[in-house]
Amino acid sequence: MNGGKNNDFWTLLGQFFQLYPKQRNISENTVLNWRYTWNIFLSWLFNVKGIIPEKLTIDTVTPQMLMEFLDDMVRDRNWSPQTRNERLSMIRSFYQYAASVEPLYYNKVKELSWIKKAKCVDSSGVIDYIPKEAMTVLLSAPDPTTRLGCRDMFYMSLAYDIAARTAEMTSMKVKDFDPDKKVVTLTGKGRKQRLVPVSCQTIDMYNSYIRSFHHLYDPEAYLFYTIHNGEHTKMSSDTVARFLRIYSDKARKKCPEIPEKIHPHQAFRTSRAMHLLQSDAPLATVALILGHADPITTVKHYAAADTEMKRKLMERASKEMLPDFNDKEAIWKNDKDIIGRLYLGKN
Template sequence: MSTWQSYIKEYQNYLRLERGLSKNTIENYTFDIEKLVLFLEQNDIVVSPIQISEETIQEFVYAISSKVNARSQSRIISGLKSFFNYLIFEDYRNDSPLELIEVPKIGRKLPDTLATEEIDALIAAIDLSTPEGERNKAMLETLYSCGLRVSELIGLKLSDLFFEEGFIKITGKGNKQRFVPVGQSTIKYITSYVNLIRVHYPVQKGHEDTLFLNRRGKQLTRAMVFTIIKDLAVKINLNKTISPHTFRHSFATHLLENGADLRSIQLMLGHESITTTEVYMHLDRKFLSEVLKNFHPRA
């Protein structure tokens, strides 16, 4: 299967250099192809990415359909389509073996939204008697008040803080940069953490500019932020499946419910397309009725 590995490596370079995708996104794309490679190995099918047929792909899709849900199946097929389209783009193939493979229909799944009271309760449950507690409070306030992705939060630098102007600089997907407004209370929490807590951390070489540090003085991992949030949810008996992304989703939903326009929210979230922003707009009927009543001339 070494031929697969060489094509996968070329594809990864293309995703990184030409598409500007992040390490995490590239790993996810690669993971989908490796599932196919594993299937071929397990079934003693020796075929390169150039020769593989639609029938073999169909067998693979049939095999995974009994193991994963429709959403995962859809993502794997989508990842493979991208890989074979790349091979066509590079003139390795003339057609895609996924041309006629149908993606299972799935509805748009929206994550849970937290009410302001629930966010307050989560943050209030942080033990502030520890240095990590002060850091976690500053992190969650930043996550919610700026609507960041978890990768953007852990990648924040001291040099990204433009507090006098009231903005922070965010490096998003594909290394695209945007400025997001930051409120006074969040500025206060970050400043307090930097001046009173971070100064006592043993900063490791290469992390001098990293804003949120772990105990060893290095950048936090995504998994650590997930764990912090999950532990707080357990602590307050919150019966919702939440993650760092829940704070971002809540940020967008609360802004919309309070009258912000989609275009502004799109700019703050760093979405290329307005349709991506619309997915976040998890609105209840009561709110929509209020909009109609207040803004339509015939209401």
């Protein structure tokens, strides 16, 4: 099949992002995911396969090449079978669009259709959490210069900092936060209490929050509350889920890796536990923070579920055996939007 002129690829890719979403009435978040996927794919083509942007054509990408890319992403970025399948569909969508413009490209669509989707295994033993970089974007989403933004940023940061359950957060009293000792008293399952250390950054947020929401200091008042009929009432889990959904939608515009559907437990407690374990925090310490009486519980629910931690162990074992590979600086380094630079001529 004749792949046409070299710049056909970039012309069609530009049209795909500019016209196709309008034709199909596709949401902005979906388009952001497409761009994110194609940025990663193009980076891989240039860096790993050594393809020169000006030489990239419709025919360049083969089924074998695309499968190699997907396998690398599963290994290096810990893509789940579902994520792999979604990214594959996003790449195929472009070639389907190209074929609708130029029927000669239908053979390429047929070629890529041979790639089988990964089987989505039972996820009961897989922990779904938010990566560190994405969590940073999410926690920065509220505007602390507003009253509610101050509250929500403090809530989210504290929940993540201490890996608390939603029920533990909403049941917390003002007296349970001790900024001088830098600890919080949490009441967990079975009304068991535990002390959890708090970071200095979170304490700074606490001081600002207290001034705005608890200027009449009442140690027995709920730390987080809502007002109904003029009375302070305990914040509900629905309220937490509601503002988390708002901020996750906002943050996803900057970081598409933030899940479409996000739950407070997943966002804060689970993610914090996984990040601590990935940072080589002692298992016994993480178990104490989570309130697990037996560290085996932590192993079952968290440590045994993270492929990245298993990979680190393998890396340590083979570090002295494998040679170093210092790659040259890529041409797209520090360029957040490869697609925009290459097909729209952005500088």
